Amino acid sequence: xxxxxxxxxxxxxxxxxxxxxxxxxxxxxxxxxxxxxxxxxxxxxxxxxxxxxxxxxxxxxxxxxxxxxxxxxxxxxxxxxxxxxxxxxxxxxxxxxxxxxxxxxxxxxxxxxxxxxxxxxxxxxxxxxxxxxxxxxxxxxxxxxxxxxxxxxxxxxxxxxxxxxxxxxxxxxxxxxxxxxxxxxxxxxxxxxxxxxxxxxxxxxxxxxx
Amino acid sequence: xxxxxxxxxxxxxxxxxxxxxxxxxxxxxxxxxxxxxxxxxxxxxxxxxxxxxxxxxxxxxxxxxxxxxxxxxxxxxxxxxxxxxxxxxxxxxxxxxxxxxxxxxxxxxxxxxxxxxxxxxxxxxxxxxxxxxxxxxxxxxxxxxxxxxxxxxxxxxxxxxxxxxxxxxxxxxxxxxxxxxxxxxxxxxxxxxxxxxxxxxxxxxxxxxxxxxxxxxxxxxxxxxxxxxxxxxxxxxxxxxxxxxxxxxxxxxxxxxxxxxxxxxxxxxxxxx
Numbered sequence: 497x498x499x500x501x502x503x504x505x506x507x508x509x510x511x512x513x514x515x516x517x518x519x520x521x522x523x524x525x526x527x528x529x530x531x532x533x534x535x536x537x538x539x540x541x542x543x544x545x546x547x548x549x550x551x552x553x554x555x556x557x558x559x560x561x562x563x564x565x566x567x568x569x570x571x572x573x574x575x576x577x578x579x580x581x582x583x584x585x586x587x588x589x590x591x592x593x594x595x596x597x598x599x600x601x602x603x604x605x606x607x608x609x610x611x612x613x614x615x616x617x618x619x620x621x622x623x624x625x626x627x628x629x630x631x632x633x634x635x636x637x638x639x640x641x642x643x644x645x646x647x648x649x650x651x652x653x654x655x656x657x658x659x660x661x662x663x664x665x666x667x668x669x670x671x672x673x674x675x676x677x678x679x680x681x682x683x684x685x686x687x688x689x690x691x692x693x694x695x696x697x698x699x700x701x702x703x704x705x706x
Numbered sequence: 707x708x709x710x711x712x713x714x715x716x717x718x719x720x721x722x723x724x725x726x727x728x729x730x731x732x733x734x735x736x737x738x739x740x741x742x743x744x745x746x747x748x749x750x751x752x753x754x755x756x757x758x759x760x761x762x763x764x765x766x767x768x769x770x771x772x773x774x775x776x777x778x779x780x781x782x783x784x785x786x787x788x789x790x791x792x793x794x795x796x797x798x799x800x801x802x803x804x805x806x807x808x809x810x811x812x813x814x815x816x817x818x819x820x821x822x823x824x825x826x827x828x829x830x831x832x833x834x835x836x837x838x839x840x841x842x843x844x845x846x847x848x849x850x851x852x853x854x855x856x857x858x859x860x861x862x863x864x865x866x867x868x869x870x871x872x873x874x875x876x877x878x879x880x881x882x883x884x885x886x887x888x889x890x891x892x893x894x895x896x897x898x899x900x901x902x903x904x905x906x907x908x909x910x911x912x913x914x915x916x917x918x919x920x921x922x923x924x925x926x927x928x929x930x931x932x933x934x935x936x937x938x939x940x941x942x943x944x945x946x947x948x949x950x951x952x953x954x955x956x957x958x959x960x961x962x963x964x965x966x967x968x969x970x971x972x973x974x975x976x977x978x979x
Binding site: 526527528532533535536537539540541542543544545548549551552553554558561562565609610611612624625626635636637638639675677678682683684 | 867870871874875877878879880881882883884885886888889890893895896897898899900901903942943945946947948949950953954955956958
């Protein structure tokens with residue numbers, strides 16, 4: 497253990513001691529009953545248009561993720577993968593790679609889906625919010641893993657490209673309760689946009705692989 | 707005038723350093739910290755203009771009853787402002803519910819002043835040429851808790867319910883992106899693009915630093931903002947529906963976050979990006 501982490505551990509310990517009353521309140525606190533939570537949600541979001549309210553009504557998968565705070569037991573995990581995989585629609589012509597240049601735009605675009613967006617806003621994938629992709633783009637987040645050289649590292653394997661398409665289309669078909677949005681299943685991105693992102697990852701000419 | 711000039715110089719400085727962050731995140735974070743410390747001086751933080759405006763509004767006679775807010779009970783007795791913010795949100799027996807400061811101010815405007823709050827709520831967030839009474843009043847009142855520690859109120863069953871529901875909402879995923887608060891704020895040392903994200907899932911320093919520094923003057927918006935605005939903007943970025951201003955879920959989240967932030971020493975208005 498480094499001195500810094502020792503210090504951090506000590507601070508946490510002090511925190512625990514100082515706020516023990518609070519901590520015990522936290523362990524004693526039972527999860528509120530669902531009707532109570534719904535009443536709170538209604539008071540805050542109840543005036544939003546019905547289609548907006550429908551978006552925060554958890555589906556079968558999110559209900560499980562919420563109940564377990566994403567740490568699902570394996571039996572539930574298998575059910576999620578099965579359910580979410582069934583939602584993935586692959587391109588009819590079997591071609592998974594679109595245009596990586598268009599993919600760059602999708603990866604950089606963080607618009608769409610916000611209540612401040614004008615109607616008709618083209619949604620992006622906002623990939624850089626969470627992932628590193630091409631090295632030239634230094635403004636990247638770290639919530640997800642780095643994807644630099646993604647295709648090259650996988651020897652441009654077509655099966656891996658299909659996995660990537662699946663993952664972008666519906667992250668939970670691969671990782672149950674993944675933090676990543678289900679871009680295709682939730683209709684955030686179109687099939688073409690997803691293909692363009694797969695090209696960004698798997699086209700040998702894509703700057704991600706340079 | 708002096709304040710405005712200081713504000714724009716400051717904006718330039720902060721923008722300069724957020725640019726540098728692209729090159730050297732850690733070094734520039736430290737520099738921004740240094741500048742934050744320098745400009746926390748009330749004479750150069752434009753947020754203190756809101757404090758001054760709020761002080762005037764607090765004493766101004768308004769409404770059908772033509773009285774000021776000076777008899778409003780913020781939890782520590784009628785008219786007592788010092789330390790009140792540090793213990794809010796809290797349960798108010800007269801209103802029969804847990805209220806945050808904004809909810810309480812609206813209650814006092816309606817019940818003590820007889821003020822029609824429609825216009826006040828329309829101006830809940832300030833903009834160019836449009837002052838917000840609520841932002842100004844919160845700045846004034848919160849500032850009177852400086853040096854005090856966040857002391858979340860959890861004695862009343864309704865306060866406990868707020869904390870429990872707030873925690874539930876923190877982890878509740880939804881919207882077209884399946885995001886919850888926890889998607890961005892439940893892990894250590896993460897960033898979104900270049901912006902560092904505090905881990906608010908565990909009690910301790912990160913939630914303390916966060917909650918003890920709101921309300922804040924936001925340089926990028928040129929406005930003083932309160933937690934009401936911060937959570938409204940979080941829900942926008944989460945792709946959730948528009949949250950109703952001063953409503954129960956927002957207050958519940960604030961109670962939960964203040965619980966995580968117990969003991970944090972308040973110093974507001976702060977100044978942020």
